[in-house]
Amino acid sequence: MLRVQDxxxxxxxxxxxxxxxxxVRPREVVGVVGTNGAGKSTLLLSIAGILTPVQGDVLxxxxxxxxxxxxxxxxxxxxxxxxxxxxxxxxxxxxxxxxGGLFRKDKQGVAADLEYVLNLFPVLRRFLPSRAGGLSxxxxxMLALARALMGKPRLLLLDEPSLGLGPxxxxxxxxxxxxxxxxxxxxxxxEQSVERLLDAADRVYVLRTGQVALEGAAASLSRAEVQAAYxxxxxxAGTGP
Amino acid sequence: MAESSxxxxxxxxxxxxxxxxxxxxxxxxxxxxxxxxxPPSIKRVVVTTLLNVILVVGFYVFSGNSGVISFxxxxxxxxxxYVVGLLTIPPLMKQVILPDLPSAVAHLSLPSITAMLVGxxxxxxxxxxxxxxxxxxxxxxxxxxxxxxxxxIHVVLANWKAVTGGDSTLVGIRIDxxxxxxxxxxxxxxxxxxxxxxxxxxxxxxASREDFEAARSVGIQVSLERYKALIxxxxxxxxGGGLYGHYLGSLSPRTLYLALGFLGVLMAVVGGINSxxxxxxxxxxxxxLTEALRRFAxxxxxxxLEVRSVAGVQEVVLAILLLVILVRMPxxxxxxxxxNLSFLSRIRGRRGPRAPDPGTVEQRVETT
Amino acid sequence: MMTILQYFVDAVALGCLxxxxxxxxxxxxxxMRLANFxxxxxxxxxxxxLLMFSSLPWEITWLLALCFVALVAVLTERVxxxxxxxxxxxxxxxxxxxxSILLQNAVVIAFRSRPxxxxxxxFVGESLxxxxxxxxxxxxxxxxxxxxxxxxxxVFFKRTSLGLQMRAAAEDFRMAQxxxxxxxxxxxxxxxxxxxxxxxxSILITARSGTVSPTMGLTPxxxxxxxxxxxxxxxxxxxxxGGFLVGFITIAMQAVLPPGLSxxxxxxxxxAVIAILIFRPQxxxxxxxxxxxx
Numbered sequence: 050m051l052r053v054q055d056x057x058x059x060x061x062x063x064x065x066x067x068x069x070x071x072x073v074r075p076r077e078v079v080g081v082v083g084t085n086g087a088g089k090s091t092l093l094l095s096i097a098g099i100l101t102p103v104q105g106d107v108l109x110x111x112x113x114x115x116x117x118x119x120x121x122x123x124x125x126x127x128x129x130x131x132x133x134x135x136x137x138x139x140x141x142x143x144x145x146x147x148x149g150g151l152f153r154k155d156k157q158g159v160a161a162d163l164e165y166v167l168n169l170f171p172v173l174r175r176f177l178p179s180r181a182g183g184l185s186x187x188x189x190x191m192l193a194l195a196r197a198l199m200g201k202p203r204l205l206l207l208d209e210p211s212l213g214l215g216p217x218x219x220x221x222x223x224x225x226x227x228x229x230x231x232x233x234x235x236x237x238x239x240e241q242s243v244e245r246l247l248d249a250a251d252r253v254y255v256l257r258t259g260q261v262a263l264e265g266a267a268a269s270l271s272r273a274e275v276q277a278a279y280x281x282x283x284x285x286a287g288t289g290p
Numbered sequence: 291m292a293e294s295s296x297x298x299x300x301x302x303x304x305x306x307x308x309x310x311x312x313x314x315x316x317x318x319x320x321x322x323x324x325x326x327x328x329p330p331s332i333k334r335v336v337v338t339t340l341l342n343v344i345l346v347v348g349f350y351v352f353s354g355n356s357g358v359i360s361f362x363x364x365x366x367x368x369x370x371x372y373v374v375g376l377l378t379i380p381p382l383m384k385q386v387i388l389p390d391l392p393s394a395v396a397h398l399s400l401p402s403i404t405a406m407l408v409g410x411x412x413x414x415x416x417x418x419x420x421x422x423x424x425x426x427x428x429x430x431x432x433x434x435x436x437x438x439x440x441x442x443i444h445v446v447l448a449n450w451k452a453v454t455g456g457d458s459t460l461v462g463i464r465i466d467x468x469x470x471x472x473x474x475x476x477x478x479x480x481x482x483x484x485x486x487x488x489x490x491x492x493x494x495x496x497a498s499r500e501d502f503e504a505a506r507s508v509g510i511q512v513s514l515e516r517y518k519a520l521i522x523x524x525x526x527x528x529x530g531g532g533l534y535g536h537y538l539g540s541l542s543p544r545t546l547y548l549a550l551g552f553l554g555v556l557m558a559v560v561g562g563i564n565s566x567x568x569x570x571x572x573x574x575x576x577x578x579l580t581e582a583l584r585r586f587a588x589x590x591x592x593x594x595l596e597v598r599s600v601a602g603v604q605e606v607v608l609a610i611l612l613l614v615i616l617v618r619m620p621x622x623x624x625x626x627x628x629x630n631l632s633f634l635s636r637i638r639g640r641r642g643p644r645a646p647d648p649g650t651v652e653q654r655v656e657t658t
Numbered sequence: 659m660m661t662i663l664q665y666f667v668d669a670v671a672l673g674c675l676x677x678x679x680x681x682x683x684x685x686x687x688x689x690m691r692l693a694n695f696x697x698x699x700x701x702x703x704x705x706x707x708l709l710m711f712s713s714l715p716w717e718i719t720w721l722l723a724l725c726f727v728a729l730v731a732v733l734t735e736r737v738x739x740x741x742x743x744x745x746x747x748x749x750x751x752x753x754x755x756x757x758s759i760l761l762q763n764a765v766v767i768a769f770r771s772r773p774x775x776x777x778x779x780x781f782v783g784e785s786l787x788x789x790x791x792x793x794x795x796x797x798x799x800x801x802x803x804x805x806x807x808x809x810x811x812x813v814f815f816k817r818t819s820l821g822l823q824m825r826a827a828a829e830d831f832r833m834a835q836x837x838x839x840x841x842x843x844x845x846x847x848x849x850x851x852x853x854x855x856x857x858x859x860s861i862l863i864t865a866r867s868g869t870v871s872p873t874m875g876l877t878p879x880x881x882x883x884x885x886x887x888x889x890x891x892x893x894x895x896x897x898x899x900g901g902f903l904v905g906f907i908t909i910a911m912q913a914v915l916p917p918g919l920s921x922x923x924x925x926x927x928x929x930a931v932i933a934i935l936i937f938r939p940q941x942x943x944x945x946x947x948x949x950x951x952x
Contacts, residue, residue, distance in 0.1 A: 097836060123838040135833040137826050148826050151819055152838030200838065359748040361755075423936040430693050430747040434887055435935050438928040441880065445925040548876075552755050559752060602766035609760035616753050617741040 050075045050235055051096070051204055056105035058088075058095050065091040067259040068105070073204070078226070078236045080250030080267065082243055083279060087256040089239040090132055093206045096237075097129040098122040109204070124152055128202035132209045134193040138182030142173055145181050145192055149199030158201065166195040169225070187218035194225065205229070207238045211245065223249050243275050257281055310484035312629035313570050314477055317343075321473045333469055339577040340472045341534055343570055346557045347483050348526030350569035352519045354558065355487055357499035358425065358432050360520075362440030363527055364551030366413050368447055370528025371546055372454055374409035375463045375535040378402060383462040390452035402466055402536060406475075409532045410525040417524035418517075425516035440551065448543040459542040467537035475533060479526055483566055491518055499564075556612045562622025567629045572622065576608070583607055663791055665913050671797035673905035674804035675862045679878050680885035680901030681811070682855035684894050687886065688828035689848040691747050692739060695754040697882060698875025699761035700853055703730055704860030705870040706765060709776050716779035724857045731853030732846050734761070743845070758875075765872045773871035782865045796865045803858050808898065811851075820847055828892065884931050890941025900942070 051073040058066040066088045073079045083089050094100045096107050098119035107114040114122055137145050146166065150159040167174045170191040176184060181192060190210060197205060211219040226249060230236060240246045246253060247267045255263040255278040263270070263278035317340075324336045349363050376384070376391070377400045384396045400408065424435045448457045486492045495515040498505035505512060535541050553576070561572020583604040615622060679701070686694045707723035714722070738757050742750060782799070785792045815821040820843070826834040827844045835841055859878060864870060881904055889900025904927065911923045934941065 099832060099836070118841075119832075119835040120838050120840050123836065129836050131833065131836065135830055137829050137833070139829055140822075140825060144822060144825075148822060148834070148837050148839075151823065196837070359752060361751070424932070427935055427939070430691070430751060430891065431935050431939060433748055433751045434693065434883060435932050437880075437883070438931040438935075441928040442925045442932075445922060445928075449921045552759065555752055555755070600767055601771060602763035605759050605763040606767065609756045609763070612756040613738055613753060613760070616745075616749060616756070620745075620749065 050110060051237065052108040053092070053096065054106045054108065056092070056095060056102050056107065058091050058100055058102045065259055066095070066102070069256070069259070069261055070105075071254050071261065071264070073235060073237050075235055076230070076233055077252065078230055078238060078250045080246035080253045081237070081239045081256055082241065082246050082253060082275065083256035083262075084241070086258075088259040089256055090208055091259075092256070093129060093131075093208050093237070093239055096122075096206060097127065120152070123200060123202075126201075126203035127206065128197040128200050128204070129206040130193045130197045130208065130210065132212060134189050136181045136184075136189050136192050136196070138180070140181055141178055142181050142184070142192060143177045145196050146173075146199055149196035150201075153201065159199070162199055162201060166198050169198075169228070170195050186214050187221070190214060190218065190222060191225075194222075198229075202234070204235045204237065207236065209239055209241060211240065211242060219245065243272060243279060247272065247275065255279055306488070307484075309567065309628035310480055313480055313567060317476060317480075317570075318473065321469060325469055335577070335581050337467060337469055337472055337537060339574055340476045341467075341530060341537065342554075342557060342577050343476055343573040344472075344479050344530040344533065345527060345554050346561070346569045346573040347479055347566065348523050348530055349554050349558055350523075350563065350566060351483050351486060351526060352516075352523035354563045354565070354569060355492060355495045355499065355519050356425075356516045358516065359555070360436040361433050361551065361555070362436030362438070362443075363523070364546060364548075364554060365436075365440040365443035366417065366524040366527035367531035367534070367550075368443055368543065368546035369416060369531070370409045370413045371531030371535040371541050372447060372460070373412050373528070374402075374405045374532030375460060375541050376453070377405040377408060378464050378536070379460075379462040380464075387460070387462065388452065388455055392453075395453075402464065406529055406532045409528045413528035414521050414525040417521045421520045421524075422513070422517050425520055426513045440548070444543055444547055447546075454543070457543060459540050461540045463535045463539050463541065465536060465539040467533045472533060472537075475529065479529065480566070480570070482522070483526070483569075486519070486522055487566060491515055495519055553608075556608060558622075559612060560615050560622055562624035562626050564621065564626035565624055565628045568622050568624040568626060571624050575623065576611075579611075580604060580608065664793075665909060667791070667793055667797050669906045669909035671800040671905075672909050673902035674800040675859060675901075676878075676881055676885055676905035677898045677901035678804055678807060678855050678862070679859045679882040680889065680897040680904075681807075681894060682852045682859065683879070683882040684886050684889075684892075684897030685824075685848050685855070686852050688892050688894060689824060689831070689845055690739070690743065690750070692750040692754060693747065693883065693886075693891075694852070695751065695879060695883075696734065696758040696761060697852065697856060698877075698879030699758050699765075700727055700731055700856035700875070701859050701863065701878050702765065702870070702872060702875035703727055703761065704853075704857035705776065705864045705874060706769060707857070708860060708864055709774060709870055712777045720857075720861060723860065724854050727857040727860070728850040728853035730761075731849040731856070735845060735849040740842075740845075743841075758879075762872050762875070769872070771872050773869045775868055776864045776870055778865060778868060796862070799865060800862050803862065807855060807858055811894075814851075820844070824848060881927075884927055887931050888934050888942055893941060896941050 053069060053071045056066050056069045057064065069088070069092060071079070071081070081089050081092065091100060095102055096114065098114065098117050098121070102115070109122075109125055109127065112125075114125070114127075117125075137148065140148070146163060150162060153159050172188060173191060173195060176188065181189070184192060194210075210222055214222070223245060226236065226238075238246065238250060247270065250267045253263075253265065253267050253270060253275065254261050255275055257278065258281075262281070263275065321336060321340075324333055328336070345364075345367060348366075349360070352363070353359050376388075376395055377398055379399075381397050381399050384391055388396070420439070424432060424439070427435055447454050450456070454460060487496065494505070494510045495512075495518075498510055498512040498515065502512065531546065534546075557572040557576045558569055559572070560576055561570065562568025586603075619625075679697070682700070683694060683697050686692055686697070704723055704727040707726040708719060711719040711722045711726075734757060738753065739750070742753050745753070781795055783795070785794045786798065787793075815825055823834060823839045824844050824847060826837070827839055827841070831841070834844070863874070863878065882901065885900035885904045886897045887900070888903065889896030889898070908923065908927070911926070912920055915923060
């Protein structure tokens, strides 16, 4: 469904992504892991159209996303939940959710999806008229996810969703992710925590300094391998997790 | 060996001063040519151009080095102009036109150079008094704060009838800003500005402009450096104001106000706000352009065809020029670089260590 | 007693006028982080539009002028500010100065720089007797226009899809884009609204003075900047309240200060601006997001 080909993105003179290629097949959960500065956020921002690559391409169902504005990419079925969620603090929970579905033309579908996400996250129903800024971290996370779902995306991009959240909430989040996957959603997930990612994803890419250092099926990769690629250490034989 | 190390040190020194020499020499040459061959009207244009150079360099010393645009800088010029004017108007004249002036000032009559220096000092003290909180502001804050400062200065100057004569024109100032005088002051200003930007303090400030957080992280006290630049900058603006008053022979609060201030910002941006060469280039180019437009707007005849003068055309052209530069060449005509004459030494085959050019700063271009 | 009440109405009316000017500046600032110095020129062009269309019945004149200024505002954005959308706020402010000079002198070329008289509808010069007070129609007009505009804006922001998008964009432009908001549409709408509000101010100013001149926009925009800063940059309610305070205090000071000091009144206002920027940069009213848009 999504193919990233030899993507190269620079900030001024500094290359953030050197030549990254990856693939996400329909209904897959693909994980991207790496340290700070490895280029994970840059990757998602480029797919979503916020950043323009200097080389390479991003193909969605074979069509290039390269010169598309973010607002058009959303309409093609790609939703990004950015790092730190970026909910609209000054607006109510309901208004935040409405924002997610505003670009859609099918008003009935939007209303139905609103019910759907509120059933998925019942806690949000209680806070519908409240200011979004007053919610807790975990609730804001749910709101961000629900808002993205309001756009009825086919591909969901998640940038470090567990950032700043407690372990129980993160557990809950990954459970929700499982539910979403079962509805047919394709997910590209960026995380710093290797363990969670190996559990949740079908396939994993390890990014280091803007390049893909390792890729493979999550089941077949050992934690040690991934950690080695993550940090760039030569793997010693016999080193256990 | 002693001889080659002397040569390489000479080379290093040459590279260090090349940027400012590269500005002073052409200016002096141009002035000499004008003094020798030009009709009085052209000489006047050269004087006003050099006045603009001083004002734009003054603006650059703060806004160019720090990256913080001050929209009220012309306020320093206004204060400087009035201080210098009041010190040099003959006492008899002062008693007539400003009867309520405090007697200490009313009886004073200083030679021009002294008055200029006093004016610089007064404004420097003023800037020191009010400047620190303003340089600490972020985002659009300094822009609005300096605008407010200019408004306050304007209101005070236009209403303090006893001291400034209020809204009406203050006359009687000695006219002695001749071409040699202003050239000399221009050279002094250029040397001061260059000495500042190559000093440790100046270079720290430039570093903070390039990357605020990185500079802070290596211990640069950005607000302090901005503060120092503001004081020097204000002094230069004041000098420009004093020379301006001594050029026109009269002053009015309305002329030392937004339009002139905007022109200064325009000149700096067109030339390249990040370098001294940019400030000078911008002042020269825009002054020449303004003069050409003025002659055009005054109306002229091509054979039997007469083109009538149209007010406002000059300003429209300048505004469009500024917008085009902001969009297409935000780094200005010089691209933020200084004039670099070190190539002259290399033509002569000298092989010395490549000393880093202290004046070269590269514009970082964001791709987002 | 009568005089105090009349001063009060005067103060409220002027407060409404400055509130409208401030909201006009605040809307564009909220969406684009552009402190639009050229807003003064929108006001000035509105006044000239009233002059141009003055041969028509006043309702048509006003309607045409509103549309005209909205159009000029949207065109200005399209031609000048669009290219600078990602620039930092200082560059934007410089560019708004340039646009201001350009618009002002375009009008000078078209109409010359001498002030001209504007024909006004007859009722504007009258006064109404309400509860024994003589209230000038211009004051009531200011209050009515302000109430109508603010009510319309509230409905727009709360109930329309475009209004919701504009609020989102003002808080977090990039996130709004990621949810499908079309940047160009929202920015154009913000400018159009700001143009309409500017024209409302034009109506009120010309109703008071009866004249237009190319430089008439300077004072209103300076005070609008003051109001927006005092109320809190990026906070529309703050802009309105700030404008109202500025107008109100201006009249109050005029009434209270001795003549020697009252000419320095403006200086005090600007001093207050600097004080607010230093000590309470988020303005008098709490706002949601005032940091530089990153």
